[in-house]
Amino acid sequence: MGNIHKLSAAVVAISFAAAASAAHANEVRVFNWSDYIAPETLEKFTERTGIEVTYDVYDSNETLDAALLAGRSGYDVVVPSTHYFTRQISAGVYQPLNPELLPNLSNLNAELMANLEGIDAGGEYSVPYMWGTNGLGYNVDRVREILGDDAPVDSWALLFDPEITTALSDAGCGLSMLDSGDEMLSPAMAYLGLDPLSENIEDLEAGGELIAGVRNNMTYFHSSRYVADLANGDICVAAGYSGDIFQAAERAEEAGRDFSVGYSIPKEGAALWFDLMAVPADAPNTENAHAFINFILDPEIAAEITEYVRYANPNAAANEYLSEEILNDPAIYPETDTMQNLYVAIEKPQNVQRARTRIWNRVKSGR
Amino acid sequence: MMPTRVSVLLKRLQFGRRAVIAFPLVWLTLFFLLPFALVLKISLSEAAIAIPPYGPLLEYADQTLHIFLSLGNYLFLLSDSLYVAAYWGSVKTAFMATSICLLIGYPMAYAMARAPARWQLLLLLLVMLPSWTSFLIRVYAWMGILSNSGLINNLLIGIGLIDSPIRMMNTQFAVTIGIVYAYLPFMVLPLYAHLARLDNSLLEAAADLGSRKINTFVKVTLPLSMGGIVAGSMLVFIPAVGEFVIPELLGGPNTLMIGKVLWEEFFLNRDWPVASALAMVMLLLLLVPIVWFHRYQSRELE
Numbered sequence: 001m002g003n004i005h006k007l008s009a010a011v012v013a014i015s016f017a018a019a020a021s022a023a024h025a026n027e028v029r030v031f032n033w034s035d036y037i038a039p040e041t042l043e044k045f046t047e048r049t050g051i052e053v054t055y056d057v058y059d060s061n062e063t064l065d066a067a068l069l070a071g072r073s074g075y076d077v078v079v080p081s082t083h084y085f086t087r088q089i090s091a092g093v094y095q096p097l098n099p100e101l102l103p104n105l106s107n108l109n110a111e112l113m114a115n116l117e118g119i120d121a122g123g124e125y126s127v128p129y130m131w132g133t134n135g136l137g138y139n140v141d142r143v144r145e146i147l148g149d150d151a152p153v154d155s156w157a158l159l160f161d162p163e164i165t166t167a168l169s170d171a172g173c174g175l176s177m178l179d180s181g182d183e184m185l186s187p188a189m190a191y192l193g194l195d196p197l198s199e200n201i202e203d204l205e206a207g208g209e210l211i212a213g214v215r216n217n218m219t220y221f222h223s224s225r226y227v228a229d230l231a232n233g234d235i236c237v238a239a240g241y242s243g244d245i246f247q248a249a250e251r252a253e254e255a256g257r258d259f260s261v262g263y264s265i266p267k268e269g270a271a272l273w274f275d276l277m278a279v280p281a282d283a284p285n286t287e288n289a290h291a292f293i294n295f296i297l298d299p300e301i302a303a304e305i306t307e308y309v310r311y312a313n314p315n316a317a318a319n320e321y322l323s324e325e326i327l328n329d330p331a332i333y334p335e336t337d338t339m340q341n342l343y344v345a346i347e348k349p350q351n352v353q354r355a356r357t358r359i360w361n362r363v364k365s366g367r
Numbered sequence: 368m369m370p371t372r373v374s375v376l377l378k379r380l381q382f383g384r385r386a387v388i389a390f391p392l393v394w395l396t397l398f399f400l401l402p403f404a405l406v407l408k409i410s411l412s413e414a415a416i417a418i419p420p421y422g423p424l425l426e427y428a429d430q431t432l433h434i435f436l437s438l439g440n441y442l443f444l445l446s447d448s449l450y451v452a453a454y455w456g457s458v459k460t461a462f463m464a465t466s467i468c469l470l471i472g473y474p475m476a477y478a479m480a481r482a483p484a485r486w487q488l489l490l491l492l493l494v495m496l497p498s499w500t501s502f503l504i505r506v507y508a509w510m511g512i513l514s515n516s517g518l519i520n521n522l523l524i525g526i527g528l529i530d531s532p533i534r535m536m537n538t539q540f541a542v543t544i545g546i547v548y549a550y551l552p553f554m555v556l557p558l559y560a561h562l563a564r565l566d567n568s569l570l571e572a573a574a575d576l577g578s579r580k581i582n583t584f585v586k587v588t589l590p591l592s593m594g595g596i597v598a599g600s601m602l603v604f605i606p607a608v609g610e611f612v613i614p615e616l617l618g619g620p621n622t623l624m625i626g627k628v629l630w631e632e633f634f635l636n637r638d639w640p641v642a643s644a645l646a647m648v649m650l651l652l653l654l655v656p657i658v659w660f661h662r663y664q665s666r667e668l669e
Contacts, residue, residue, distance in 0.1 A: 062634035069637070071418045087637075090416045172531055174515070180635075220537040221620050234515050350414065350638070357635050361449055361628075364620045 027052040028288035031075040038308035076289035086347035094125045101290035104297030109316040126276035130311040134271040137245035139236035141259040156191040165217035173236040174219035181360025190269040208359040263331045272342035410643035440644035456623040461607035464546040468554040476558035537619030545613040554599035561595030
């Protein structure tokens with residue numbers, strides 16, 4: 001998921017890190033994404049279990065990864081995303097979970113969980129927290145005005161087609177991509193009809209070439225700036241994280257703009273990701289960590305978080321506590337045939353990872 | 368009796384000297400040499416999937432001590448033009464920003480040093496006051512000024528000078544403006560310190576001998592303020608080369624600077640050894656101007 005309040009998150013993380021050093025007898029230390037929990041959730045947990053929560057936040061997988069790989073992070077529960085997880089397991093970052101301490105596991109949606117087999121088979125190390133997609137955010141009114149009513153808003157063509165992007169860019173309608181080879185090369189390959197998860201360097205190069213062809217029409221490559229810019233109308237098409245784009249739409253509405261922001265999952269395929277709750281191998285309070293994970297698996301709690309953060313939860317039992325508006329929103333809970341086109345990014349070997357970063361750098365800088 | 372007293376005094380002096388030198392030495396060891404050694408160590412190891420994510424340098428097994436020194440990380444930097452291009456991009460941007468800082472900063476410092484004494488404190492404060500606001504907030508403010516729907520564009524469109532916004536954000540131009548703005552005080556302050564110390568009688572002597580103002584400036588003022596120019600330029604150039612935040616926030620896809628590449632090696636490729644090697648090379652690159660600066664300073668002291 002995205003990173004919005006970089007600055008505030010860093011400040012909060014620092015001030016909490018100071019608090020965290022004062023050890024507490026009955027506590028659990030949670031390290032989660034910023035803006036990713038309902039306001040009452042932690043209080044309810046303490047009320048129900050008597051366990052105090054020290055809650056810190058981060059704004060990117062990279063931040064968490066560096067903290068975990070350096071060792072002795074001091075956290076009991078962390079919430080990394082799928083594409084970072086496998087490598088962290090191999091590095092020995094996590095301990096296996098004890099299913100006996102997690103009776104609420106039965107609430108999980110079995111069909112959805114099948115997507116995680118390639119990441120963490122059988123859920124030995126992890127329980128999903130929330131999930132979402134990476135798709136297209138767009139300024140509904142501006143895009144229609146420029147491209148007409150049959151604008152291909154359900155396709156990556158909106159961002160990858162040279163003619164379409166030139167038309168948008170010439171009309172002063174900015175476009176943006178996430179600044180991440182991992183996140184942009186896969187949709188480019190999907191748009192070309194290639195396997196979005198291909199590790200074949202030629203496929204990656206082809207994806208890179210496609211993006212290089214529209215590079216001059218991109219206003220920028222950035223992984224969080226588009227939230228504010230979509231809401232202000234500075235940008236009108238952006239590849240982005242579902243939740244971030246919902247937030248942009250909400251902000252545009254609150255500010256009373258004369259346009260609305262929409263989100264679509266392109267038909268060629270898009271990334272499906274999970275943020276996974278896991279317990280570091282050196283966690284000081286293992287049992288409390290399990291208690292916390294089990295609490296999040298409570299259907300009412302999961303529903304409460306989804307209502308607040310607008311990301312889907314993997315909890316089948318939570319559906320009955322969700323509002324119709326959220327449950328029937330195809331951008332949050334996509335329909336079955338959309339789900340079939342989604343792919344889960346997996347861990348890549350070092351040389352493929354490096355090739356991706358390198359191709360991305362060349363595409364971006366035009367070298 | 369005299370010799371013993373002298374030797375006691377000398378001994379005491381020596382102890383005092385050692386104590387005085389010890390403090391900066393300990394400081395340097397703790398905050399420069401140790402981190403330097405750690406980064407050097409990581410740069411010579413091999414990447415691994417483990418905690419920490421690099422292999423050991425020493426291993427003792429079967430009564431043999433194995434030492435692993437991997438130079439591959441350094442060779443790798445040569446194998447890909449990206450790194451050279453990124454270093455070059457950083458040096459170019461830093462040089463450009465330093466030159467502009469000097470062009471703007473010198474007249475500022477000159478005017479400040481020539482201003483009536485009661486004004487000088489106020490002028491100094493005006494130079495320093497902006498830095499009391501957080502650096503990040505000041506860079507964010509530039510985003511508001513330069514963006515398509517920002518201050519400048521709205522103003523120009525408002526008075527009818529242009530129809531569609533000029534693209535300034537996310538360009539090399541914005542990065543240069545950001546660096547110049549952020550580091551200008553570091554240029555002005557040492558220049559001011561040098562120019563304020565300038566002996567007025569030298570200028571009067573030049574005038575008495577019939578030198579014109581421009582000639583006096585070129586032959587007297589400029590050489591005497593050289594120390595300030597060098598100090599100010601170093602204070603701007605060195606941090607500007609490693610700058611990460613300004614290009615990240617104001618830069619566009621064309622901006623290729625070493626700070627960002629280092630970040631990518633560390634966080635995206637998760638290759639700490641190559642990232643460390645990159646940092647070592649950057650340090651070596653910066654060592655050249657630092658040594659030059661040091662030489663210049665000691666020559667000036669003589």
